[in-house]
Amino acid sequence: MADAASRPEGSRGLFWTTLVIVYAAIMLFPIFWMASMMVKPNDAMFARPTQWLFVPTLDHFSYVIEQGFHWSLLTSFVLCTVSTALVVIIGTPAAYAFARFEMKGKDDLFLFILGSRMAPPVCLVIPFYLIYARVGLLDSFLGLTLAYMTFNLSFYVWVLRSFCRDLPVELEEAAALEGWSKVQIFRRVVFPLLRNGIVATSVLCFIFAWNEFLFAFMLGGKAVTTLPVSIPKLITSQGVRWGEMAVVGMTALIPVLAVVFVLQRHIVRGLTLGAVKG
Amino acid sequence: MSSIAFESVFKRYGEVDAVKELNLACGAGEMLALLGPSGCGKSTTLKMAAGIESVSSGEIWFGDKPVSRLAPGERNIAMVFEDYALYPNMTVWENVGFPLKVRGITGQPASARIGEVLQLLGLRQMADQPVRGLSGGAMQRVSIGRALVRDPEVILFDEPLSHLDADQKVQLRAEIKRLQKLRQVTSILVTHDQTEAIAMADRVAVMNHGVLQQVGAPQDLYERPANLFVANFIGEPPMNLMKAAYAANRIVGEGWEVTLSTARRVKLPDGAIVAGIRPEHVTLLPPDAAGSAAARGTIIYREPRGDADVLTVVLDAGTGAGGKLVAEIAGPSDWRAGDKVAVGLDVGRLLVFDAASQKNLEVAP
Numbered sequence: 001m002a003d004a005a006s007r008p009e010g011s012r013g014l015f016w017t018t019l020v021i022v023y024a025a026i027m028l029f030p031i032f033w034m035a036s037m038m039v040k041p042n043d044a045m046f047a048r049p050t051q052w053l054f055v056p057t058l059d060h061f062s063y064v065i066e067q068g069f070h071w072s073l074l075t076s077f078v079l080c081t082v083s084t085a086l087v088v089i090i091g092t093p094a095a096y097a098f099a100r101f102e103m104k105g106k107d108d109l110f111l112f113i114l115g116s117r118m119a120p121p122v123c124l125v126i127p128f129y130l131i132y133a134r135v136g137l138l139d140s141f142l143g144l145t146l147a148y149m150t151f152n153l154s155f156y157v158w159v160l161r162s163f164c165r166d167l168p169v170e171l172e173e174a175a176a177l178e179g180w181s182k183v184q185i186f187r188r189v190v191f192p193l194l195r196n197g198i199v200a201t202s203v204l205c206f207i208f209a210w211n212e213f214l215f216a217f218m219l220g221g222k223a224v225t226t227l228p229v230s231i232p233k234l235i236t237s238q239g240v241r242w243g244e245m246a247v248v249g250m251t252a253l254i255p256v257l258a259v260v261f262v263l264q265r266h267i268v269r270g271l272t273l274g275a276v277k278g
Numbered sequence: 279m280s281s282i283a284f285e286s287v288f289k290r291y292g293e294v295d296a297v298k299e300l301n302l303a304c305g306a307g308e309m310l311a312l313l314g315p316s317g318c319g320k321s322t323t324l325k326m327a328a329g330i331e332s333v334s335s336g337e338i339w340f341g342d343k344p345v346s347r348l349a350p351g352e353r354n355i356a357m358v359f360e361d362y363a364l365y366p367n368m369t370v371w372e373n374v375g376f377p378l379k380v381r382g383i384t385g386q387p388a389s390a391r392i393g394e395v396l397q398l399l400g401l402r403q404m405a406d407q408p409v410r411g412l413s414g415g416a417m418q419r420v421s422i423g424r425a426l427v428r429d430p431e432v433i434l435f436d437e438p439l440s441h442l443d444a445d446q447k448v449q450l451r452a453e454i455k456r457l458q459k460l461r462q463v464t465s466i467l468v469t470h471d472q473t474e475a476i477a478m479a480d481r482v483a484v485m486n487h488g489v490l491q492q493v494g495a496p497q498d499l500y501e502r503p504a505n506l507f508v509a510n511f512i513g514e515p516p517m518n519l520m521k522a523a524y525a526a527n528r529i530v531g532e533g534w535e536v537t538l539s540t541a542r543r544v545k546l547p548d549g550a551i552v553a554g555i556r557p558e559h560v561t562l563l564p565p566d567a568a569g570s571a572a573a574r575g576t577i578i579y580r581e582p583r584g585d586a587d588v589l590t591v592v593l594d595a596g597t598g599a600g601g602k603l604v605a606e607i608a609g610p611s612d613w614r615a616g617d618k619v620a621v622g623l624d625v626g627r628l629l630v631f632d633a634a635s636q637k638n639l640e641v642a643p
Contacts, residue, residue: 168361168363170359170360170361170362170363171363171365173325173328173330173350173357173359173363174357174363174424175359175568176329176330176349176350176351176357177328177329177330177350177353177355178351178376178377178380178381179349179350179351179380179381180380182353189365191366193366193367225562273399
């Protein structure tokens with residue numbers, strides 16, 4: 001879009017702006033609706049015709065707190081942070097090694113790693129369950145952390161490898177000539193250049209973990225309840241608690257939005273790095 | 279400063295020999311160019327000297343010290359890379375000072391050293407700029423500064439000029455040469471550009487398919503190429519190479535013939551040969567000129583170069599058109615495409631290669 005900047009502002013610009021605004025409005029409407037449900041009294045929830053104006057209530061919030069949903073939020077947060085941190089710590093050197101070092105059967109090993117991501121999660125959760133039952137990791141925070149780490153690690157290594165490949169190898173050679181060891185080169189030359197890629201990829205890993213339901217449901221049991229798993233609890237014998245569901249749903253959305261918003265500069269740069277460099 | 283010697287060095291990648299039995303020496307304070315087309319093994323050779331690539335067999339000597347088992351950092355070498363390999367998040371000053379910082383040299387001695395090198399390279403004003411936005415020429419200067427800053431025993435240049443604009447290329451070429459002579463640092467220059475090799479190096483080693491073809495002073499390679507590859511690779515426009523037969527003292531080709539002097543004749547066996555003559559040793563005369571024209575022909579193409587004209591001539595063979603010959607004469611000349619000419623060859627400069635072995639029959643191997 002080299003000519004976009006030089007195009008005179010006018011009817012065409014206005015047209016596109018309007019189009020984008022309309023599109024955004026359509027996309028954001030469900031979110032707005034969910035947000036309004038948080039403070040909507042139950043009798044206004046499904047009123048016909050739609051009540052746009054109502055007296056806001058905090059009942060849904062107090063119910064959610066009473067039921068201890070904030071503990072699920074904390075569980076989710078700690079679980080995703082720890083598992084993503086582990087992925088970064090283990091995955092970054094692995095991705096670098098796959099990109100740079102010659103080893104026997106490298107491609108096969110890489111495909112194997114990728115394969116664990118290709119299988120539908122349902123196929124993996126059964127063996128996970130059986131193994132966890134044997135070693136006593138069921139219903140434990142550690143077990144779930146390891147599971148999340150496992151399925152995010154393959155994705156992370158896969159994406160970060162291409163970032164590593166795009167780095168000019170001469171930088172590392174130049175540093176090697178100065179007498180640095182591989183570890184020093186990795187820490188002080190490669191890592192700073194990979195930072196954007198690491199941020200972008202780990203944010204994606206965090207979001208995957210944050211949204212994950214199946215593993216948390218099967219492996220976490222009653223002891224470890226993440227936010228996605230806690231939501232169905234609001235489908236009670238007395239009916240579905242829509243307002244409370246909206247509260248939990250919005251709560252689940254906020255950290256993701258916040259992370260993306262704060263780090264968007266890194267993410268955009270990271271995700272477009274390969275393409276821009278050409 | 280130390281000398282560098284390659285002793286029966288091989289580099290194998292699986293089945294492929296990237297470098298085959300390389301024996302080559304570079305004297306202390308000398309600049310040696312490794313010249314060849316891409317994939318000829320010149321860069322691999324350089325990287326083996328740097329320690330970035332391992333040596334499959336053979337030994338590399340720096341002075342009297344075998345280095346092939348040493349890590350790159352233990353060899354006291356510096357390298358200048360094709361795409362500069364500067365640390366993008368550092369300034370000019372920090373990049374040049376990097377080798378000192380790594381070695382724990384800081385404070386006054388370090389800044390004096392860095393300042394001196396920046397001065398030498400004319401980078402003083404840019405010292406605090408980040409390297410990201412610099413021009414290619416400036417970036418390569420910084421890279422050279424980084425190489426010079428700690429007085430290495432050897433500097434390895436890996437195609438240092440190939441990404442630069444023409445004017446910067448010429449400027450930096452002279453500069454590298456000047457600094458290399460000033461510091462008397464042993465250097466190896468890898469390039470695919472013969473002009474660069476000839477302009478900068480004391481001696482040039484030509485490689486092809488991993489095999490060293492010939493080493494010598496640039497003028498030697500130009501005047502006495504050891505084989506057809508070197509003859510064809512060095513010189514612009516390239517040497518005319520024509521199939522011919524040699525018998526007694528006469529060389530007969532398609533549409534041309536010459537007689538060699540008796541002194542040269544004794545050394546040459548009869549048989550199929552390839553005759554080589556540089557375009558500037560071909561003269562063109564009016565077709566009716568009296569005397570000993572080697573051949574007659576028609577100009578089919580004229581390329582004016584300002585000070586010279588490069589003319590392509592198709593020789594009249596007995597039947598139809600014969601071989602082609604390129605002549606470079608002082609220009610601008612009056613010759614035009616379509617003109618009939620008589621062709622004179624400087625027989626003293628004519629080279630004789632064996633058709634089968636492709637070797638120059640008059641150069642000792």
